[in-house]
Structure formats: structure tokens, C-alpha cells
Amino acid sequence: MYNGQGKGAICVVSRVYGSAGNIEDAPNLLFSLSSAAGEDAETISNSLLEIQKRQILDRPIYKLAEVEASRIADKPLPEKLYDALARVKLLTAQVAMHLDTEWRSRIFEQLDDLLDAEDWHEDDDPIKASSFETFLRMIIFHKPSRRPGFGVSNRGYLIAAWTTGSNRLTIEFLPNDTVRWVLSCEFDGETERAAGETPVRRLMEVLAPYSPPRWFADAPR
Amino acid sequence: MRYVRKRQLRRDENGNVLGILPQALELREGEAYLSVTWLEHFDPQYERGLIQAAEAIRRQLEVRGNDGFSTTEVEGFCDICERFNEKVRVLHEPVNDENTGHVAIRRFPRDNLELLDLLASDAFVDTRVASHVVP
Numbered sequence: 001m002y003n004g005q006g007k008g009a010i011c012v013v014s015r016v017y018g019s020a021g022n023i024e025d026a027p028n029l030l031f032s033l034s035s036a037a038g039e040d041a042e043t044i045s046n047s048l049l050e051i052q053k054r055q056i057l058d059r060p061i062y063k064l065a066e067v068e069a070s071r072i073a074d075k076p077l078p079e080k081l082y083d084a085l086a087r088v089k090l091l092t093a094q095v096a097m098h099l100d101t102e103w104r105s106r107i108f109e110q111l112d113d114l115l116d117a118e119d120w121h122e123d124d125d126p127i128k129a130s131s132f133e134t135f136l137r138m139i140i141f142h143k144p145s146r147r148p149g150f151g152v153s154n155r156g157y158l159i160a161a162w163t164t165g166s167n168r169l170t171i172e173f174l175p176n177d178t179v180r181w182v183l184s185c186e187f188d189g190e191t192e193r194a195a196g197e198t199p200v201r202r203l204m205e206v207l208a209p210y211s212p213p214r215w216f217a218d219a220p221r
Numbered sequence: 222m223r224y225v226r227k228r229q230l231r232r233d234e235n236g237n238v239l240g241i242l243p244q245a246l247e248l249r250e251g252e253a254y255l256s257v258t259w260l261e262h263f264d265p266q267y268e269r270g271l272i273q274a275a276e277a278i279r280r281q282l283e284v285r286g287n288d289g290f291s292t293t294e295v296e297g298f299c300d301i302c303e304r305f306n307e308k309v310r311v312l313h314e315p316v317n318d319e320n321t322g323h324v325a326i327r328r329f330p331r332d333n334l335e336l337l338d339l340l341a342s343d344a345f346v347d348t349r350v351a352s353h354v355v356p
Contacts, residue, residue, distance in 0.1 A: 106234075113236060119227045119287045149232030153244045161231050163239055168342060170231075170243060182243060182338040195335040 077124070078117040084126035085115045091132055098140045106147055114150050125156030130175035132158055137177055138200045144216035162215035166191070169207075169215045179203055185210050222258045222274045223345060227287040230348070231341070240348045241291045243337035254325035259313060260292065262322035271347075275354040280319035286352035291345040298326075298344045305336045 075083070088111060096104060115126065135158050148160035153172055162169045165186075172180040174197075181203070182195040198206050229245035230238050248255060258278055260270030275290050295311055302309045307330050314325040330336060 110234075110236070114228065119285050121226065121283060121285075124226070124228070147234035149234055149236070149239070151230065151232070151242045151244065152228040154247060154249050159229075159242055159244060161242060163231065163233060166342075168338070170338060172244065180334065182334045184338060184342065193335055193339065195338070 077120055077122050080126050081115045081117050081120060084129075085111060087129045088127060088132045091129060091136060095136055095140055103147065110147070110150055114152070125152075125154075127152055127158050128156040128175065131156065131173045134173040134175065134177050134179065134200055135160065138171070138173070138179065138203060141201065142204050142216075145218045146216055164214060167214050169212075171203075173200075177201070181207075183207070183210055185214060222260060222271065222278070222290050222292045223256075224258075224278045224282060224284065225289040225291055225348070227285065227289070230289045230350075238289065238348060238350060241289065241341045241345050243334055243341045245291070246337045246340055246345075248329060248331050254327045255329045257293075257324045257326060258320060259322040259324045262313070272354060272356055274322055275351070276356065277320040277322055281317070281323070284351050286350070288351045289348055290351060290354055291348040293340070293344040293346070298340065301339055301344055302329075302336065305330075305333060307333070307336065 089108060092099070092104060092107070120126075144162075146162065148162050148171075151159035151161065153159055157175075158173045160171050160173070167183075167185045169183045169185075170181065174180055177200045178197060179200050180195075180197045182193075184191060184193045186192075192210070194210070196206060204212060223241070223245065225241050225245045229242050231240040231242045232238055246255060258274045260267065260274045262270075263273035263277065264270040271290070271292060275284075278284060278290070299309060299311065307328070309329050310327045312325050312327060314323055315321045316323050
């Protein structure tokens with residue numbers, strides 16, 4: 001349907017996922033977890049997992065998008081959106097081992113809807129891959145169990161919004177692992193508001209006074 | 222009434238529209254004012270004015286079915302801006318014959334995300350998907 005670039009990206013995604021969701025061909029970003037048995041096995045495993053998380057924050061996700069970015073500017077909008085969707089799915093595939101399968105599947109559905117060409121205008125900027133990389137780091141490191149609603153800013157940066165009643169958290173994912181956030185939440189009938197710009201690794205620390213589970217935790221069943 | 226593209230509507234995780242994102246009120250580079258449309262210019266009755274304002278916007282811009290229209294009262298909007306010491310000016314400025322109800326909100330601040338978030342949630346309280354706003 002489109003030229004080789006978009007088709008090639010989709011072929012790579014298909015190869016990565018395979019028929020059973022395996023990711024044998026994805027770049028192996030991390031060393032293996034300890035397989036030690038015994039009383040300390042869980043402690044060792046958790047410690048290794050924390051080290052791996054920090055490595056994820058320090059190591060660039062493969063910058064496929066930067067290689068492609070210079071070529072997309074003159075493409076028609078449907079092709080730009082198609083390529084943008086392929087890029088974000090490929091980026092996600094590279095870290096799929098850190099994401100719950102159902103969570104990932106639902107996020108993809110949301111992105112399919114968000115990047116539907118019928119809803120976009122010629123002067124819109126699709127999601128920048130550098131922004132999506134920041135989002136992935138946030139999701140992997142901070143692991144919100146509740147999915148957000150998505151949007152895109154005028155600059156092409158992904159926006160994730162968590163809303164529970166009058167409690168709102170909106171995060172705009174900038175390049176270079178920076179997030180721009182604004183929140184509103186109720187404490188004892190009074191509303192507190194705050195906004196800031198923060199490295200993604202410090203996001204939970206910054207949000208801690210506002211009780212982030214109010215946004216990130218699933219509703220009790 | 223503010224026209225909001227689909228990608229700047231506030232949604233929950235299931236895609237339900239909850240309102241507008243604060244970024245829907247951000248001025249783009251080079252924009253000198255925030256564009257809105259005045260309902261009472263078309264009809265003093267709220268629902269009729271809303272529909273006609275939407276039609277005017279459709280004449281002026283390319284509106285897709287999943288885009289949105291979000292409406293605020295001028296007084297409430299200005300009150301919130303005042304709380305942040307922002308003295309905006311709401312001026313009726315028809316730009317062409319297609320939308321004679323066009324209003325420019327001048328001296329609107331850039332980069333005050335807290336203000337934009339409060340306006341998005343507490344001022345623009347009536348948000349509707351464009352395909353639902355028809356004569």
C-alpha cells in the first residue's frame with residue numbers, strides 16, 4: 001500500500017511478535033535474571049530487577065525514529081501517521097518483556113484509534129518517537145496499573161491523562177526523558193493544584209505528596 | 222465555544238470523552254490570541270446558539286466528526302484568569318463572513334499550565350463531540 005519504509009517497519013514488528021507473542025528477535029537490552037533457588041532467590045531477583053530498571057532509564061531505546069525522521073517530512077499525512085504508528089509499536093516491542101501483555105494490547109488499540117488518519121488534519125504533527133520513548137520509560141519504571149487516556153500536543157508530544165472524578169493528572173512526554181505535568185486533587189474537601197517539568201526518573205518522587213495511586217491504581221473491584 | 226481537535230480531547234482509558242486537555246488551550250507559536258466563537262451572536266438561546274456557532278466554525282475550518290466543541294461562560298473564564306493575575310481581553314473580531322461570531326481572547330498567557338488545566342476543567346464544562354452537534 002505504501003512505499004518500502006513503512007512496509008519494512010511493519011515487517012520488523014511482525015517478526016518481533018511472531019505468532020505467539022514471542023520476542024526472540026527483539027534486541028536483548030538486559031542480562032538474565034538470577035535463577036538461584038532458596039530463601040534469598042526473591043531478594044536477589046528483586047535487586048536485579050531494580051538494576052535492570054535503572055539500566056533502562058540510562059540506555060537509549062534504539063532510535064529507529066531518528067533515522068527515519070528526516071524522510072517523513074514530505075510524505076502525505078496518511079503515510080506519516082502509518083509510519084508514526086509503526087515506529088511507536090516497534091519501540092514498544094523492544095521493551096515488551098517489561099509490559100503486561102493485556103496492557104500492551106489495549107495501549108495499541110488506543111494508539112490505533114488516536115492515529116486514525118480520518119481524524120487528523122494536514123497541518124497536524126504525528127507523535128514524535130522521542131516523546132514516545134519518554135512515555136515507555138515512565139511506564140516501565142513506574143508501572144501504573146491503570147491505563148491513561150491519550151492525546152497529542154501541538155508540538156507532536158504524547159499526552160497521557162488520568163482522571164478519577166475531580167482528580168486529574170496530565171503528563172506531556174517531552175524528548176530526552178523529561179515530562180511536563182499538571183495535576184489537581186482533593187484532600188479533605190479542598191483542592192490542591194501543581195504543575196512542573198521533571199526528569200521522568202523523578203516523577204514518582206515529585207508526585208508522592210499527592211498520592212499517585214489515586215490515578216495509577218486500578219479501581220477496586 | 223472553542224473548537225478542539227480529537228487529539229486534544231480529554232478521554233478515559235476506554236476512549237470516553239471527559240472534556241478537553243489543557244493543551245487544547247495552548248497558543249501555537251506565532252498565535253497572538255486564543256480563538257473562540259460567541260454563541261449569543263447567533264442566537265440568545267443556548268442550544269440554538271451552540272449549534273449555529275458550530276456551523277459557523279464548520280464554514281471556517283475543516284471539522285472532523287470526532288473533533289469536539291467545548292463551551293465556557295465568559296465571566297467564569299475571566300474570573301479564573303484573574304485568579305492568576307492574567308487580565309485577558311475578550312474581543313469580538315469577525316475574521317471573515319464565514320464566522321461572524323469569532324472572538325479573540327487577547328493577552329492570553331503562554332506556558333501557564335496550571336491556569337490552562339483549571340480553565341479546561343472548570344471553565345470549559347460543556348464538551349461535545351462534533352458529530353453530535355448538528356442542526
